[in-house]
Amino acid sequence: MKSRVRTAIVLLLAAGLVVLFLHNVDLWRVAVDIVHARPEWLALSLVAMVANLPIRSLRWQFLLEPLGGARFGSAFRATAVGFAASTVLPARAGEVIRPYFLARTDRSEHMTATGAFATIILERLLDVVTVLVLIASYVFVFGRDLQHVNPLAFTALKWSGGTAAAGALAALAFLFLIAGNPERVEHTLTRLEQVLPSTLAGLIARVAGKFARGLGAIRRPGRLLIALLWSFPLWLSICVGIWAVSVAFGFAVPFTGSFLLLALLTIGVAVPTPGAVGGFHEAFRVGATLFFGADDSAAVGAAILLHLFSIGPALLLGLFFAAQEGMNVAAMRRIASQEHPTA
Secondary structure: OOHHHHHHHHHHHHHHHHHHHHHHOHHHHHHHHOHHHHHHHHHHHHHHHHHHHHHHHHHHHHHHHHHHOOHHHHHHHHHHHHHHHHHHHHOHHHHHHHHHHHHHHOOOOOHHHHHHHHHHHHHHHHHHHHHHHHHHHHHHHHHHHHHOOOHHHHHHHHHHHHHHHHHHHHHHHHHHHHHHHHHHHHHHHHHHHHOOOOHHHHHHHHHHHHHHHHOOHOOOOHHHHHHHHHEEEEEEHHHHHHHHHHOOEEEEEEEEHHHHHHHHHHHHHHOOOHHOHHHHHHHHHHHHHHHHOOOHHHHHHHHHHHHHHHHHHHHHHHHHHHOOOOOOOHHHHHHHHOOOOOO
């Protein structure tokens, strides 16, 4: 029952965002703008968005090395399946399904879904740090003139970026503490036997130990730095895709302006709708019109195509790879709805 209520709320949220996105928009003009967009720049955007998938897989493969490593093919397939699951299911279900799929298909005796899940949390923190570095470079270096265009929005952007930076650093510090000694974490949690049944306490302790071991990259600052460096080509390829779509529709967006749009899109995709529908579109439309003076109908058309380029390739590949392993959307939903799927 709870699952149905949650799904209904998510669908209502997605519908509300789509209504907001299309409010007072001339759909005929949107179609005309899409038809007249420059195809060579659209092609570049699609290529850039496809390129970030193998780069993301290479970074994840690097983060998985302390767990015994994974083949690039396994990491790539699991990444595609995870993105496909997040596209068709709400609440970013792919973040749970991705490590499960890797542990199921890599066949490594050292690879566990819990350990792999820890690396995904680390990935998200690296992503936040990278996006914040890019938006800071735009706010304080490349786009300082933008504060005269919309001072209030510009100030809000700086404050939100600072808050996110503080949260990301605090989370990294916490993960560093628990990653330093996985055995100690596991031993400490076994004391739960005093208040919980011994079987349950033992299970919690083992899961926590596997999770801490999955954070192996944090225990060596050099590895963490390399993983962070991997994050920049990943997010810069996404910036290329954003910028190319903007150029295709004739927006006055410099390449560094894509850093600002990227930050707004990061906020938009945080809304837990399937495939970030609604949140992604509205975030791009607001950014393009508010900061760069784009026409509303053109911004709507650009947002639609950019979203299609962002999710389309990974969705098709992910569903194909999942089908090869006998996993359909219903199976993904069952895995994502389990209370402790990685355990």
